[in-house]
Amino acid sequence: MKFIGAHVSASGGVEAAPVNASEIGANAFALFTKNQRQWVARPLTEESIRVFKENCGKLGFDSRYILPHDSYLINLGHPEEEGLQKSRAAFLDEMQRCEQLGLKLLNFHPGSHVKQGVDTGIEYIAQMLNEVLDKNQHTKVLLETMAGKGTEIGRSFEELQMIIEKVELNNKLGICLDTCHIYDAQYNIVDNLNGVIDELDKVIGLDRLCAIHLNDSKNPFASHKDRHELIGKGYIGIDTFNNIVSNEKLRNIPMYLETPNDMEGYAKEIAM
Ligand code: FE
Ligand code: FE
Ligand code: ZN
Numbered sequence: 001m002k003f004i005g006a007h008v009s010a011s012g013g014v015e016a017a018p019v020n021a022s023e024i025g026a027n028a029f030a031l032f033t034k035n036q037r038q039w040v041a042r043p044l045t046e047e048s049i050r051v052f053k054e055n056c057g058k059l060g061f062d063s064r065y066i067l068p069h070d071s072y073l074i075n076l077g078h079p080e081e082e083g084l085q086k087s088r089a090a091f092l093d094e095m096q097r098c099e100q101l102g103l104k105l106l107n108f109h110p111g112s113h114v115k116q117g118v119d120t121g122i123e124y125i126a127q128m129l130n131e132v133l134d135k136n137q138h139t140k141v142l143l144e145t146m147a148g149k150g151t152e153i154g155r156s157f158e159e160l161q162m163i164i165e166k167v168e169l170n171n172k173l174g175i176c177l178d179t180c181h182i183y184d185a186q187y188n189i190v191d192n193l194n195g196v197i198d199e200l201d202k203v204i205g206l207d208r209l210c211a212i213h214l215n216d217s218k219n220p221f222a223s224h225k226d227r228h229e230l231i232g233k234g235y236i237g238i239d240t241f242n243n244i245v246s247n248e249k250l251r252n253i254p255m256y257l258e259t260p261n262d263m264e265g266y267a268k269e270i271a272m
Contacts, residue, residue: 002245003065003254004214005029006266014044014101015051018059024267028065030107030213030256033097036071039090049100063104065254067142067176067211070094070108076128077111077121077153084124087111092132098139105210107142107176110154110163121153126166133169142176142210147184147226155185155224157203164204175200175208178258179244180215180229183236186222190240197249212255214241230259231269 005026010017014033021029034041056066074091078084091108098106113121133141143163148155153163164170177200183189187196200206216234218227232238244250257269 003028004270006257006270007031007069013048015048015055018055018061021061022059024263025270028254028256029061030067030069033068033094033101034071037073039073039086044097044100052101063102066103067105067107067256068098068103070106074108075111076125077113079114079116088128088132095132095137095139099137104139105142106139107144107211109146110143112151113153114151118153118159122159122162125153126163129167133172135169137172140172140174140210142174144176145178145182147181148224149226157200161204174210175204176211176213177209178213178215179236180217181226183217183221184219184223184226188221190236193240193243193247206249209253212250212253214255214257215259228259230261231272
């Protein structure tokens with residue numbers, strides 16, 4: 001079976017997410033387990049956790065195909081101590097929420113080096129991961145491939161691999177491939193999808209690939225802008241999405257839409 005879903009709203013509580021996902025015909029979904037634009041959130045209530053699990057069970061969502069996304073504020077490569085500590089605390093909270101909800105994956109943006117340079121940023125991110133990862137955790141943390149906007153780290157497979165190599169418990173690390181981001185970051189999936197997959201395999205290893213974000217791009221190849229477009233309406237185009245969804249090597253990887261859509265739009269794209 002193919003697992004395809006979308007990033008769905010969890011407003012009103014995390015327990016709403018599986019209901020929303022079910023309504024759009026998804027068999028996988030992504031969500032924020034807290035408001036993604038605030039540092040601190042109220043803890044999940046017992047009731048919310050219980051109903052979330054109950055809804056997932058009832059509606060047939062397996063935790064292997066549920067992909068929480070961390071807050072946009074977190075930057076594990078932050079150049080200043082205060083920002084770094086705030087990010088670390090918020091990241092720990094994100095991981096804890098996943099454990100409470102019985103989720104197996106947490107997707108995050110590696111971070112931005114701001115002004116200190118890529119190498120130092122990578123060093124900080126790895127150091128933070130070494131501090132927060134626990135050998136007993138059930139949640140695997142996925143580094144998302146980034147577009148390389150501003151000083152974002154993770155614009156190349158090599159940068160992600162450098163982080164992975166510096167992390168002791170890197171059996172807790174995986175990769176989430178975002179199609180808009182990698183095209184924006186200069187991986188030509190339109191002309192050479194198989195070449196890009198081989199490259200990922202060579203640099204990181206396909207066994208680390210746990211999820212794919214399916215997004216078309218509002219900007220041409222290698223723009224480094226990170227603007228998602230509806231599937232088939234951007235520079236990547238429908239043929240490439242056909243290739244991605246039917247690619248043999250990506251067959252078992254769950255895929256999540258993060259396109260600028262309402263529920264109806266997501267339902268159409270999933271069906272498509
Ligand atoms: Fe993301
Ligand atoms: Fe993404
Ligand atoms: Zn993006």
